[in-house]
Amino acid sequence: MKKLTPKKEDYLKIIFELGGKQRKVSNKQIAEGLSVAAGSVTEMVAKLVTEGLVEHTPYAGISLTAAGIEIAENLIRRHRLWETFLVSKLNYKLQDVHDDAEVLEHATSENLVMHLDQFLEHPKRCPHGGMIPRADSQYVEESYDLLVDAQDGETKTVDRFVDNHELLTYLDEIDLDIDDELKIKEHVPFQGPVKVELVRTGEELNISYNAAHYIFVK
Structure with missing residues (x-):
């Protein structure tokens, strides 16, 4: 696998998470997903384009090339296996797992990844x-439907969250989990919250406009 700096790897991973294997993602999505300035995204994307890892179409967005996808899948596999181990075996809180998983993924040989996968009995999904991805790069594609795009009156199931510490801390505070059913009540105008009913409790939640861009539903 091509040797990259940790920052470049983080960009490939977030582009992948946001759907950049199949569609264009925006500078703003990347900036908010990584909690960095928009100017930093522009600079890094230009470098990744030069290295043949992403494609950037002005006014349309950014997507991964075949080479970028291969690297991102490998990184995502390692990272998410370690996240699964830390949460399921060492009782980490979900919002606290990213940094240690990041360190571990860079120190993990292919042999260790294989044994970790076996030890965890080949999990298909990480805690968020x-x-x-499997070792042969086969996997079921992720959902790319965002909560913010759900229509009022629809009922949706939470499928996954973007791996971002601030987002996961916020979701823990409002007690929103994977596989929760949500009845969409209202999109408050002018970038207001998305009002939903949490089916398992009947509670009404006001999910912030920004957070609703990083919660994927089905």
Whole structure:
């Protein structure tokens, strides 16, 4: 696998998470997903384009090339296996798992990845709902339907969250989990919250406009 800096790897992973294997994602989505300035995204995307790892179409967005997809899948596999281990075996809180999984993924040989996968009995999804690519790169594609795009009156199931510490802390605070059913009540105008009913409790939640862009539903 091509050797990249950790920052470049983070960009490939977030582009992948946001759907950049199949569609264009925006600078703004990447910036908010990584909690970095928009100017930093522009600069890094230009470098990744030069290296043949992403494609950037002005006014349309950014997507991964075949080479970028291969690297991102490998990184995502390692990262999400470690997240699964840390949460399921060491009782990490979901919002606290990312940084240690990041360290571990970079220190993991292919042999260790294989044994970790076997030890965990080949999990298909990580704790925040993301699919885990198999060693042969086969997997069920993730959902790319966003909560913010759901129509008022629809009922949706939470499928996954983007792996972002601030987002996951926020979702823990409002007690929103993977596989929760949500009845969409109202999109408050002018970038207001998405009002939903949490079916399992009957509680009404006001999910922030920004968070609703990083919650995938089906």
